[in-house]
Amino acid sequence: MAYTTIKKPSDYFNTVLYTGNSSTQSITGVGFQPDWVWCKSRSGDNHAIFDSVRGGQKQLRSNTTDAELTRTNAISSFDSDGWSMGSQPEMNSSGATYASWSWLGANGTASNTDGSITSTVSANTTSGFSIVSYTANGTAGATVGHGLGAVPKMIIVKSRTSVDSWIVYHAGNTSAPETDYLSLNTTDYTADDAIWNDTAPTSSVFSLGTNAPVNGSGKNLIAYCFAEKKGFSKFGSYTGNGSTDGTFVYTGFKPAFLMIKCFDNARSWVMWDTKRNPYNLSTYGLLADTNDTENSGYNVDLLSNGFKLRTTGSGENGSGFNYIYMAFAEEPLVGDNPATAR
Numbered sequence: 001m002a003y004t005t006i007k008k009p010s011d012y013f014n015t016v017l018y019t020g021n022s023s024t025q026s027i028t029g030v031g032f033q034p035d036w037v038w039c040k041s042r043s044g045d046n047h048a049i050f051d052s053v054r055g056g057q058k059q060l061r062s063n064t065t066d067a068e069l070t071r072t073n074a075i076s077s078f079d080s081d082g083w084s085m086g087s088q089p090e091m092n093s094s095g096a097t098y099a100s101w102s103w104l105g106a107n108g109t110a111s112n113t114d115g116s117i118t119s120t121v122s123a124n125t126t127s128g129f130s131i132v133s134y135t136a137n138g139t140a141g142a143t144v145g146h147g148l149g150a151v152p153k154m155i156i157v158k159s160r161t162s163v164d165s166w167i168v169y170h171a172g173n174t175s176a177p178e179t180d181y182l183s184l185n186t187t188d189y190t191a192d193d194a195i196w197n198d199t200a201p202t203s204s205v206f207s208l209g210t211n212a213p214v215n216g217s218g219k220n221l222i223a224y225c226f227a228e229k230k231g232f233s234k235f236g237s238y239t240g241n242g243s244t245d246g247t248f249v250y251t252g253f254k255p256a257f258l259m260i261k262c263f264d265n266a267r268s269w270v271m272w273d274t275k276r277n278p279y280n281l282s283t284y285g286l287l288a289d290t291n292d293t294e295n296s297g298y299n300v301d302l303l304s305n306g307f308k309l310r311t312t313g314s315g316e317n318g319s320g321f322n323y324i325y326m327a328f329a330e331e332p333l334v335g336d337n338p339a340t341a342r
Contacts (some may be wrong), residue, residue: 242319246309
């Protein structure tokens with residue numbers, strides 16, 4: 001097995017927990033200047049999603065179809081070790097505890113003309129993550145450059161200017177994922193539509209149909225794109241067995257973050273991380289599609305080489321149900337910083 005090229009995954013993705021103060025504060029401990037910040041109150045509130053391409057005062061919520069919201073008291077700056085913010089309640093209410101997940105892009109943008117639609121891209125080709133801003137043209141077969149230099153395994157798209165669902169492409173979603181899509185803001189199972197123009201993404205572009213949520217003429221959209229990097233990220237699928245001695249899924253690293261979605265039954269997007277769940281069992285889940293509080297009972301073991309379901313719950317391990325997942329590493333399985341058991 002070849003060693004991973006990313007020796008320290010936390011240089012590219014990290015989870016930070018913090019407590020709100022309803023005033024100004026700087027969140028540190030990220031370890032890098034983040035380009036995508038996703039915050040969620042553990043006691044219940046909307047998700048708060050920001051990125052450096054749109055700007056730190058432009059909020060999206062994964063649990064709603066809302067257009068982009070201007071929040072003058074949200075992120076005032078993306079800093080070398082985190083970010084600074086004001087009193088925006090969904091990310092900084094006094095005494096509330098929060099989970100935040102941060103990804104490193106390019107700490108800057110570039111114009112990308114690989115597709116028929118010119119995009120603005122912040123791409124990190126080492127970690128396989130890019131933020132892509134584009135204006136739709138409503139043309140079937142339009143293409144958008146993503147800047148990864150590798151084929152994306154997952155793409156999340158949201159309209160900034162209109163009330164539309166979050167649209168998700170995932171390579172594990174059915175045998176022909178380019179013909180189907182999922183919605184991050186709903187429990188809906190996979191739907192067959194020409195969202196992606198029935199065309200698989202390439203190492204340079206992703207394709208669009210005429211569907212309004214991804215290519216409504218004149219709409220401004222943002223896409224978060226992920227290519228798989230050995231020892232750092234994994235975007236796969238598995239079938240549940242309905243047992244507390246559940247399915248084991250090999251990732252090749254110890255997951256720091258895991259999100260799971262059943263794609264052939266209506267179930268929520270469940271999120272775990274090793275900061276909220278420092279020991280196995282990992283039981284505390286947050287749901288990407290709701291403003292719910294953090295709840296226990298989402299039982300999974302986050303292991304040195306993957307994860308194992310420890311629940312009969314149909315949201316994660318229903319017998320014969322099929323699931324997709326996205327996972328980012330805390331430690332690689334091999335190399336200079338090998339993973340250890342929890």
